[in-house]
Amino acid sequence: MSKTLTTTAGAPVADNQNSLTAGPRGPVLMQDWQLLEKLAHQNRERIPERVVHAKGWGAYGTLTVTHDLTRYTRAKIFAAVGKKTEMIARFSTVAGEQGAADAERDVRGFALKLYTEEGNWDLVGNNTPVFFVRDPLKFPDFIHTQKRHPRTNMRSPTAMWDFWSLSPESLHQVTILFSDRGLPPGPRHMNGYGSHTYSFWNEAGERHWVKFHFKTRQGHKFLTNAEAETVVGRSRETYQEDLFGSIEKGDFPQWDVFVQLMPELDADRTPYNPFDLTKVWPHGDYPLHPLGVMELNRNPDNYFAEIEQAAFSPSNAVPGIGFSPDKMLQARVFSYADAHRHRLGTHYEALPVNRPRCPVHHYHKDGAMRFFQNDSGNPDAYYEPNSMGGPVQDPSVAEPPLRITGDADRWNHREGNDDYTQPGNLFRLMTPEQQGRLMDNLAAAMGPVPTAIQVRQVRHFHLADPAYGAGVAQRLGLSSADLAAAE
Ligand code: HEM
Numbered sequence: 001m002s003k004t005l006t007t008t009a010g011a012p013v014a015d016n017q018n019s020l021t022a023g024p025r026g027p028v029l030m031q032d033w034q035l036l037e038k039l040a041h042q043n044r045e046r047i048p049e050r051v052v053h054a055k056g057w058g059a060y061g062t063l064t065v066t067h068d069l070t071r072y073t074r075a076k077i078f079a080a081v082g083k084k085t086e087m088i089a090r091f092s093t094v095a096g097e098q099g100a101a102d103a104e105r106d107v108r109g110f111a112l113k114l115y116t117e118e119g120n121w122d123l124v125g126n127n128t129p130v131f132f133v134r135d136p137l138k139f140p141d142f143i144h145t146q147k148r149h150p151r152t153n154m155r156s157p158t159a160m161w162d163f164w165s166l167s168p169e170s171l172h173q174v175t176i177l178f179s180d181r182g183l184p185p186g187p188r189h190m191n192g193y194g195s196h197t198y199s200f201w202n203e204a205g206e207r208h209w210v211k212f213h214f215k216t217r218q219g220h221k222f223l224t225n226a227e228a229e230t231v232v233g234r235s236r237e238t239y240q241e242d243l244f245g246s247i248e249k250g251d252f253p254q255w256d257v258f259v260q261l262m263p264e265l266d267a268d269r270t271p272y273n274p275f276d277l278t279k280v281w282p283h284g285d286y287p288l289h290p291l292g293v294m295e296l297n298r299n300p301d302n303y304f305a306e307i308e309q310a311a312f313s314p315s316n317a318v319p320g321i322g323f324s325p326d327k328m329l330q331a332r333v334f335s336y337a338d339a340h341r342h343r344l345g346t347h348y349e350a351l352p353v354n355r356p357r358c359p360v361h362h363y364h365k366d367g368a369m370r371f372f373q374n375d376s377g378n379p380d381a382y383y384e385p386n387s388m389g390g391p392v393q394d395p396s397v398a399e400p401p402l403r404i405t406g407d408a409d410r411w412n413h414r415e416g417n418d419d420y421t422q423p424g425n426l427f428r429l430m431t432p433e434q435q436g437r438l439m440d441n442l443a444a445a446m447g448p449v450p451t452a453i454q455v456r457q458v459r460h461f462h463l464a465d466p467a468y469g470a471g472v473a474q475r476l477g478l479s480s481a482d483l484a485a486a487e
Contacts, residue, residue: 075320
């Protein structure tokens, strides 16, 4: 038997088909509360979309530990081989709005929330191990170039290539974005990376720098630009179809989880800055250690409640897992929770999808969505210190101190950095077919851009590898006079 329809206050509704009117022709009476409530709620059905990564797809699953890394981290999530932790994942494109087509060339977000017994651990990564900028002061500028032009309200290739060509640190990520990795056919067929350097610390207070890798068991796949045009012409929701559809039919995607580990003091010795988000750590120096398996196996029942309202933040760390000196990471530690308070409301962490699966005791007080109890057992214990038995700190979970030196200044992040060797190595690692597609994709994207900007960018490709520069220049039809003019 169907349940009785009610108002939000629980009163039964007698008629959900006809408004309350004076006579069959109307007008409507002001006292038709059911009508007013329906219209008022409809007006409030939208919240601000994420300022970046607005279009996304997500599911629940588990992370299972397969290898013992307890000598590196005291995090309880990794305490024993075989241990399973519940989680939720959200994948996304970066630039498109909430209604954007899925199969667009873009970096993909790879955001995870692990509901550990010591609080939520969020790993908010991408499907790429590096990023476009290395100083957070440049992040809003970069994102402006990816979003719509203020006058035309269209995306601007000129703005994108102007910024990238003036920011050589972006070359590594640009090379990945325009390679096959920049257009996977769905979330199941891509890797994930924590990207930043994070840290592990153990019971003895020893710290290792760590990078997280999630390798797809479904195999890497990609779409060419031409294939993507056909796909988008057929459906704008192909990622949702892929992820939701495969989980619905019991075909659960899995990723092998690995970490690279660097002893704390090695960071002073590597020839590159291990906290630079535009660089990878060579696997020869710091090999991948297997850690576990991630599986996605349950679709959410309500997309808005569970995926749109999911709030992932790099600030959500747990004892045994910490940050690093990466400047970008530190800015992100601030930015996400701030975005969530704006996008979702003050107590967004109490929403079911974000709520930790362990006891929560804090002294934050009122504000929007104060619908929960802190459960400290005593309503008089609402400040700290108190003698009412309220929650108290636990020094046993203190992170070991981090040695920091250096003069406070606005250090030029472009000085003394090699922006070309790693992108060049990546280019040289590709097969001739992969290189060809990379350069075709670049030339297609740079076609509408003024020649001076094309030439400036081609110089970066050339410095990474002369064949890379020459291949893009030739595809763009740049003459040697054009290139010489830029010398
Ligand atoms: C989303 C800021 C760099 C991955 C977001 C959001 C903000 C933001 C404000 C929206 C959050 C929300 O409303 O829920 C920044 C800043 C950055 C930065 C200030 C640099 C200083 C990065 C990097 C990565 C990344 C380097 C990956 C390694 C993501 C992902 C999401 C996201 C995956 C979507 C999370 C979700 O699915 O809800 N970012 N971001 N961001 N960012 Fe960043």
